Amino acid sequence: WNFPPGPPRFPVIGSLLSIEKYGSHLILQATKLIPQYPKMVGFFAGRMRVVIINDFDLAKKVAFSDTFSGRLIGMYTETMRGYNRNIGVISTQGQIWRHNRRFSLSTLKEFGFGNKGMWSIIAEEAAIIVTDLKTKWDGQDFVVNQTFNISVLNILWKIVSGKRYHPDDPEMKELMRVLALVFKSAYIEEVFPILQYTKFTQEWYGHSQKQLLTQTFKSMFEQVIREHEQKLHTKESPRDFIDVYLEAKKGNDLFTKEDLIGICMDFFEAGGETVGSTLSWVLLYMALHPEVQKKCRQEIFNCLGVREPTMNDRGTVPYTEATIMEIQRCSSVAPSGLEHKALEDTELDGYTIKKDTLLFYNINSFFLDRDYWGDPENFRPERFLNDDGSKTLKYERFIPFGFGKRVCMGESLAKAELFIFTIMILQNLRIKISANHAKPDPGQYEAGITRSPLPFHVTLEAI
Numbered sequence: 001w002n003f004p005p006g007p008p009r010f011p012v013i014g015s016l017l018s019i020e021k022y023g024s025h026l027i028l029q030a031t032k033l034i035p036q037y038p039k040m041v042g043f044f045a046g047r048m049r050v051v052i053i054n055d056f057d058l059a060k061k062v063a064f065s066d067t068f069s070g071r072l073i074g075m076y077t078e079t080m081r082g083y084n085r086n087i088g089v090i091s092t093q094g095q096i097w098r099h100n101r102r103f104s105l106s107t108l109k110e111f112g113f114g115n116k117g118m119w120s121i122i123a124e125e126a127a128i129i130v131t132d133l134k135t136k137w138d139g140q141d142f143v144v145n146q147t148f149n150i151s152v153l154n155i156l157w158k159i160v161s162g163k164r165y166h167p168d169d170p171e172m173k174e175l176m177r178v179l180a181l182v183f184k185s186a187y188i189e190e191v192f193p194i195l196q197y198t199k200f201t202q203e204w205y206g207h208s209q210k211q212l213l214t215q216t217f218k219s220m221f222e223q224v225i226r227e228h229e230q231k232l233h234t235k236e237s238p239r240d241f242i243d244v245y246l247e248a249k250k251g252n253d254l255f256t257k258e259d260l261i262g263i264c265m266d267f268f269e270a271g272g273e274t275v276g277s278t279l280s281w282v283l284l285y286m287a288l289h290p291e292v293q294k295k296c297r298q299e300i301f302n303c304l305g306v307r308e309p310t311m312n313d314r315g316t317v318p319y320t321e322a323t324i325m326e327i328q329r330c331s332s333v334a335p336s337g338l339e340h341k342a343l344e345d346t347e348l349d350g351y352t353i354k355k356d357t358l359l360f361y362n363i364n365s366f367f368l369d370r371d372y373w374g375d376p377e378n379f380r381p382e383r384f385l386n387d388d389g390s391k392t393l394k395y396e397r398f399i400p401f402g403f404g405k406r407v408c409m410g411e412s413l414a415k416a417e418l419f420i421f422t423i424m425i426l427q428n429l430r431i432k433i434s435a436n437h438a439k440p441d442p443g444q445y446e447a448g449i450t451r452s453p454l455p456f457h458v459t460l461e462a463i
């Protein structure tokens with residue numbers, strides 16, 4: 001039928017052979033095929049039909065349409081999470097997704113998304129890790145490797161469950177490491193179910209680690225929920241997200257313990273690695289661009305001095321804000337967002353899109369569009385500033401959090417975290433290229449659902 005054009009297809013493995021020669025990450029590599037397929041490119045990935053949308057206007061159409069608001073429903077949830085249906089927000093669709101998303105968004109808002117309480121929780125976590133780096137690593141070489149992931153997770157976890165972890169907690173560190181691994185090999189067993197049938201192939205894509213991770217998360221969340229049930233706070237004084245959920249669940253079948261566990265998993269999966277990786281990129285680009293670092297720091301000291309930032313300071317430090325935006329553009333931490341599944345047979349730009357086809361909009365390609373940005377390969381925060389440098393500029397194609405029906409649920413939290421952490425890092429630490437190790441290289445990264453730099457060295461200097 002009239003499937004969007006793409007590289008040659010072979011039985012069983014589909015188009016993956018031709019993709020492999022471009023490298024392993026489908027989306028990042030599909031960017032290289034843009035000259036041949038500027039609007040969209042169709043692949044057969046194992047048993048799945050995948051369409052990557054390179055054209056911004058078409059992407060918008062997909063992202064804002066109900067027809068394309070589905071998710072891949074299948075094995076991942078059943079075998080990995082141990083449930084017989086999809087749960088939570090990220091991997092549900094239809095009524096369950098709408099309900100879980102609406103409830104989660106409004107409850108998170110109630111508990112501080114975008115308000116003062118939230119900002120001080122963020123600053124508190126940032127202060128702990130920054131002070132730790134300052135006291136332990138002053139004048140020394142430091143390996144940046146998921147340095148901020150646990151701190152960032154603590155912020156969300158405090159709202160959801162009232163708990164936090166020590167940034168050096170060995171168990172949580174291990175969970176974060178495995179979680180990052182899961183992000184890197186997402187979708188693989190959906191694409192090639194056959195891989196699950198031998199021990200050797202299972203090992204190859206990390207099946208047992210994935211299963212262990214989801215089982216660990218599951219029992220961790222069940223335990224936290226049990227503790228909340230035993231000491232449920234009333235409707236009038238809920239302590240956190242879990243209290244509100246359990247209260248709402250009374251007599252309402254749309255609320256289930258499985259979905260609560262699913263939402264907790266979603267927050268862990270979506271809320272730590274994404275912001276954590278972006279902060280690693282902040283250290284990398286700051287080390288590589290000392291002149292930008294100096295300018296940010298000067299602006300911060302001029303406007304805020306050494307006091308803790310809040311989101312009310314937005315607008316007063318435009319160069320720093322532009323720098324964060326440029327880091328998000330250059331690092332493209334969620335290069336393709338998540339899949340959007342067609343819920344029925346439909347048509348897109350003259351091509352037939354059959355039900356269950358997966359569509360990804362190529363965020364990475366929007367960030368690298370030469371006609372749009374002029375010099376996309378250059379790191380240049382000024383592009384996000386107006387002529388006199390007094391205001392940041394908005395760009396339609398700057399969509400690190402995606403857009404449309406399934407736009408990131410944590411956007412305002414993530415923005416607050418990036419703003420407050422970056423400022424507090426720069427107030428307290430100078431980040432330099434190490435004289436003893438290779439210069440950090442933005443081209444050295446790992447990519448799956450998220451894109452994070454490989455561990456790299458910097459020299460830290462306390463201010």
Ligand code: HEM
Pocket residue numbers: 063089090091101156266267270271272274275278333334336337338339400401402403404405406407408409410411413414
């Ligand atoms: C820099 C940090 C982050 C980036 C770049 C990012 C990016 C994205 C992107 C591109 C999507 C997919 C949009 C789509 O499918 O159309 C997404 C979805 C999502 N994000 Fe984020 N995200 C970040 C942080 C967070 C945080 C802190 C949370 C915590 C609440 C979060 C929760 C979610 C959830 C639950 C979804 C799924 C929404 C749905 O399926 O309806 N994200 N994010």
